[in-house]
Amino acid sequence: MDSGTALDRVDSGVVKVLDALGAAWVTYQLYPNPKDQLPFRRAVETINAEATGDVVGIGPGIFVVEGEEYVPRRDGVEKVARRLFLHDVENLRITGGSSVEGLAGFFEAVAEDDEAVREAGGIAAVLSGVLNIGVEARQRGLLNLAPGEGGVEGAVKSIEESIDELDLPELARFAFSGAGAEEIAAAAGTDEPDVAPVEAYIEAYRELHGKIVEGAEDPDGSLLHGLRLPTDDPYRTVRSYIESFFHLPRWMQINVLEEVLADPERAENQMFLDQFSGQDLTDLLPELHDGASDQLLDYAVEAASEEAGHPLDLLAGLSSATEVEEARKAVADRVSSVLADREHNADRLAGIRVVMEEPINEQNMERTTLRELLECEDRRERFQRVARVWTARIGRYIKDGDLERAAYLLDLAGGEAAYQGDNDDLIRKSLERLTTPELLRSLALDRSGEQGEAAGRLLTGLGRQVIDELVIQLASEEDRAMRRQLTELLAAAARNEPDAIEPYLPDQRWFVVRNLVTALGHTGNPDAANSVRLVVSHNDYRVRTEALRSMVTLLGDDASPLVIRALGDDSEHVRQTAAALLRGSSLGDVDRALADEIRADALPTDSAVAAVKILAARRGPHGRAVLEVLAGRRFAWRSRARTLRKVSAGVLRDQT
Amino acid sequence: MSERQVAALLTGLRKLSRQVGLYPEGHPLTEEAVVVAFGSISEFLEPDQEAALTVHQDAFFRNRVVVPHASLEFRGFLRDMQQRGVESITLARPISQEDLYDLAAFIGGTSDDLPADGTIRLNEPMAIDPDLDVTPTTKLRASYGATLDAMRFVSGAMVTRGSFELSTVVNAVEGLFEQSVAQPGAALLLSTVKSHDEYTFFHSVNVGILSLALGRLVGVDKDILVPAGVGAVLHDIGKVAVSPAVLNYPGRLDSEQWREITIHPQEGALSILSAGGVGSEIAATVALEHHARYDGTGYPVVTRDGKPHIYSRLVQVVDTYDAITSRRSYRRAESPRRALQVLMGGAGTAWDPQLVHAFIGMMGIYPPGSVVLTATGETAVVVRPSEEAGAPLACLVVKGRDGELIDDPEPMRVELDQVAKQVMASDAGIDPAALLEAVGEAMVVEA
Numbered sequence A: 001m002d003s004g005t006a007l008d009r010v011d012s013g014v015v016k017v018l019d020a021l022g023a024a025w026v027t028y029q030l031y032p033n034p035k036d037q038l039p040f041r042r043a044v045e046t047i048n049a050e051a052t053g054d055v056v057g058i059g060p061g062i063f064v065v066e067g068e069e070y071v072p073r074r075d076g077v078e079k080v081a082r083r084l085f086l087h088d089v090e091n092l093r094i095t096g097g098s099s100v101e102g103l104a105g106f107f108e109a110v111a112e113d114d115e116a117v118r119e120a121g122g123i124a125a126v127l128s129g130v131l132n133i134g135v136e137a138r139q140r141g142l143l144n145l146a147p148g149e150g151g152v153e154g155a156v157k158s159i160e161e162s163i164d165e166l167d168l169p170e171l172a173r174f175a176f177s178g179a180g181a182e183e184i185a186a187a188a189g190t191d192e193p194d195v196a197p198v199e200a201y202i203e204a205y206r207e208l209h210g211k212i213v214e215g216a217e218d219p220d221g222s223l224l225h226g227l228r229l230p231t232d233d234p235y236r237t238v239r240s241y242i243e244s245f246f247h248l249p250r251w252m253q254i255n256v257l258e259e260v261l262a263d264p265e266r267a268e269n270q271m272f273l274d275q276f277s278g279q280d281l282t283d284l285l286p287e288l289h290d291g292a293s294d295q296l297l298d299y300a301v302e303a304a305s306e307e308a309g310h311p312l313d314l315l316a317g318l319s320s321a322t323e324v325e326e327a328r329k330a331v332a333d334r335v336s337s338v339l340a341d342r343e344h345n346a347d348r349l350a351g352i353r354v355v356m357e358e359p360i361n362e363q364n365m366e367r368t369t370l371r372e373l374l375e376c377e378d379r380r381e382r383f384q385r386v387a388r389v390w391t392a393r394i395g396r397y398i399k400d401g402d403l404e405r406a407a408y409l410l411d412l413a414g415g416e417a418a419y420q421g422d423n424d425d426l427i428r429k430s431l432e433r434l435t436t437p438e439l440l441r442s443l444a445l446d447r448s449g450e451q452g453e454a455a456g457r458l459l460t461g462l463g464r465q466v467i468d469e470l471v472i473q474l475a476s477e478e479d480r481a482m483r484r485q486l487t488e489l490l491a492a493a494a495r496n497e498p499d500a501i502e503p504y505l506p507d508q509r510w511f512v513v514r515n516l517v518t519a520l521g522h523t524g525n526p527d528a529a530n531s532v533r534l535v536v537s538h539n540d541y542r543v544r545t546e547a548l549r550s551m552v553t554l555l556g557d558d559a560s561p562l563v564i565r566a567l568g569d570d571s572e573h574v575r576q577t578a579a580a581l582l583r584g585s586s587l588g589d590v591d592r593a594l595a596d597e598i599r600a601d602a603l604p605t606d607s608a609v610a611a612v613k614i615l616a617a618r619r620g621p622h623g624r625a626v627l628e629v630l631a632g633r634r635f636a637w638r639s640r641a642r643t644l645r646k647v648s649a650g651v652l653r654d655q656t
Numbered sequence B: 001m002s003e004r005q006v007a008a009l010l011t012g013l014r015k016l017s018r019q020v021g022l023y024p025e026g027h028p029l030t031e032e033a034v035v036v037a038f039g040s041i042s043e044f045l046e047p048d049q050e051a052a053l054t055v056h057q058d059a060f061f062r063n064r065v066v067v068p069h070a071s072l073e074f075r076g077f078l079r080d081m082q083q084r085g086v087e088s089i090t091l092a093r094p095i096s097q098e099d100l101y102d103l104a105a106f107i108g109g110t111s112d113d114l115p116a117d118g119t120i121r122l123n124e125p126m127a128i129d130p131d132l133d134v135t136p137t138t139k140l141r142a143s144y145g146a147t148l149d150a151m152r153f154v155s156g157a158m159v160t161r162g163s164f165e166l167s168t169v170v171n172a173v174e175g176l177f178e179q180s181v182a183q184p185g186a187a188l189l190l191s192t193v194k195s196h197d198e199y200t201f202f203h204s205v206n207v208g209i210l211s212l213a214l215g216r217l218v219g220v221d222k223d224i225l226v227p228a229g230v231g232a233v234l235h236d237i238g239k240v241a242v243s244p245a246v247l248n249y250p251g252r253l254d255s256e257q258w259r260e261i262t263i264h265p266q267e268g269a270l271s272i273l274s275a276g277g278v279g280s281e282i283a284a285t286v287a288l289e290h291h292a293r294y295d296g297t298g299y300p301v302v303t304r305d306g307k308p309h310i311y312s313r314l315v316q317v318v319d320t321y322d323a324i325t326s327r328r329s330y331r332r333a334e335s336p337r338r339a340l341q342v343l344m345g346g347a348g349t350a351w352d353p354q355l356v357h358a359f360i361g362m363m364g365i366y367p368p369g370s371v372v373l374t375a376t377g378e379t380a381v382v383v384r385p386s387e388e389a390g391a392p393l394a395c396l397v398v399k400g401r402d403g404e405l406i407d408d409p410e411p412m413r414v415e416l417d418q419v420a421k422q423v424m425a426s427d428a429g430i431d432p433a434a435l436l437e438a439v440g441e442a443m444v445v446e447a
């Protein structure tokens, strides 16, 4: 045999035990007095030394160690495995505490004819009297349905014995042994009307139903003990049995059905009737005696209401066989009339064709389907899977460069909120998985036009999930162009939730803070001003400069007082920026704000002078009026006022 | 007749060859399988002393007679045989147990020893005949089988990996489309083939065939029909997630069991979307919507603008028809005609009335595959929808007045008023799809 697994190269303790067992087995078979032989004693030592409690599975000629097949290196090992398998040993546990006597007793049992052992109650029963083996053999039960704890499920039984134990009537036994519907019917039916076979037929059905259906519904119960039902279709036998009804002679069918209809509420009778098609019932209805046919109609009404679009609809609501027949004819006539109206038929097909040929919007379909899945999935664990499939598709589109489609699909996370609120965390988790550094970098590639816009929408949609990652990248990025890109991406990501950037503002590195402030400005969301305000007095002038700019972008007019006050900043750079911002602003209210600030005396003289000059440069009518007032002041007691009068007069003179 | 014999033989051999791989000779489970296999062989041989099972062109033959249904149903075993180079198995009474065991071990791949006692002989020149009858519908059946294989593969992949490749199904549906165009009548008849063991797979392929047929009748092109057909074939794929005990339950379901059933549209849509690939959006939509009714009820419950998609609506009609005419775990099959009546009853509420009418128009009053008893006592199978209302039915007579089977079915026109009764194909022991093999598309047209 080819050595294919890793196990045969590993000298694990378990493998040593198995090899030792193999050698001991060969010795046991060869020598009349094996207990004195070295390999035998060595096996006992190995078992005791390697008593790990490990469990080894048994296959036909193989051992299974930790789920892997152990390909035996020694002939004897395979033989032990084969013998154990024949005795229906499912696995061995290496317990330790082995003695030469015990191991010999074990082999003695294993060497016995397997049939004889089975008759004696199985290998476990035989070994129960042997002490100090060192390994514990667990016997395979025939029943997979009730594994249970504690090793042996009892002696192995043949199917015949199992069926015997169920104590089934002859017909049921026959069905249970796998007979087909026709065979069952042949065994059950006679040509001569007689009560006995009808009773026997029904009796056998009830027994089968009880044992199989009720037994299957109660897998822990004892009913199934000893039964081997196919796990894929445990009800096959019941179905075959009911199917056999349709192969019975007619007189028997009628009698059986009437008997069943005498109590249609009984679980097994209901199941019997439920198997009938509408066609079957319609066929049989006219031949039943009056009471039974009434019962059948009642049953049909009740069954039809259980299930929408049920074929039994055709029977429901009717009170006699004639009416049933008439109703059936009426529907049949409608079917015929559809066929007769060929002209209309052609129009109809043309109409359907128009609809079918409407272009398919796959993006839309995909989004709708995912939205509906998110909406209807109320099992959390499956919801998680839906969310994963959804984000995986977004990720795929981003990688393929189809940002439009990715953004469109991502929109589901936004306003619509198709899913239930308590699954928010799962959505967030999926989005987090999606936002890998690679993905973000691929978004940062220079994009323009629609692609750029889509990238923006994507980031806005991803929101908080990507901000961490972008801030980290931004802080370490050395390439300026890339930094600019990342800043833009950050702005897009923070568009709806600018406060998500706030936690990063206390960074020690001025350039990091400055980029964050730029991003805040570019969000275009006035709420971002609250975050920017935190750093307008930052100790680095470059941050203060950027903060001014961002405030103007975000607040427009409302930022004016702040900017005017910056005319008094310690840093020349900040003062110039402020001045430039004020000069460049075309908003009328800047004039008023400047005037207010100048008059309020809150500005230091230098700043006030700068403000006067800016007001003049702006050449607004309001500003001129203010300048004239300042220049025309008669009583300027303080030097500050005198300075302002002089400057104002000067600029007015220059203007004329 | 040979269908059942071959099915019995293959069931027995399949079981034994699996058992032999799992347990040694002499193990009680193997012994039991041997007994079953013996029984199945004697059923196969009946009434002969010797008979051959041959594999040729993806089909099983019993003594040169093609066995189409078993060829679809036991495709896995057919592949096993092909893989082991077994082209024919000749069985001669009395079979020796050693030969049987060797055969099973050989096909199962656990041994290379051939049967040596001469009661089972492989690849006898007599049995392997290159001129073996290949019926005109072989290609159609092959594409049916390929679609079945695709379904088996896809659901296997879903169980083991949770995903699959959509292209597998797309290729299969393209083949099905080509063959449906070449042999439209035969395709309709073939769509009546059913399976107990693989109900969902056969049902899926049938829904595929019927959807393609209805789409062709409407007049839309291949590029529209193939994606819709993929959706049709995959509509029930989510059933993989439903436990067999619930799917096979023979009675009414309690609310918990019912809940488990109702997840299959969403499970299907999800698996298709996670598979991805061209056409996955359409297929997922169809899977998700195939139980959403026209009037807004049905499941799963979601907020939807308007009706389900037209493809979904089409698949719903076809799905219902094939389901009702199939034997399901909880109910016996209805006749094709009755299925049409059920559709008619739900037109406008459960289903799109235009599509119901179009479908009825395509199938005719007695859809292909219907079995009727004539006033004169013959049993006939309707093989083609009638072109006009009231026109006589195009049938093949399969049983004579005394109920005797007719070996070479004769074409016959049956006037509507000569239909005494409609009978269930299964009750009459007739497999309309298998009949097709005997006659082929030409006969379907001629009938």
Ligand SMILES: [Fe+2]
Pocket (backbone or CB within 6 Å): B235, B236, B264, B290, B291
């Ligand atoms: Fe379904």
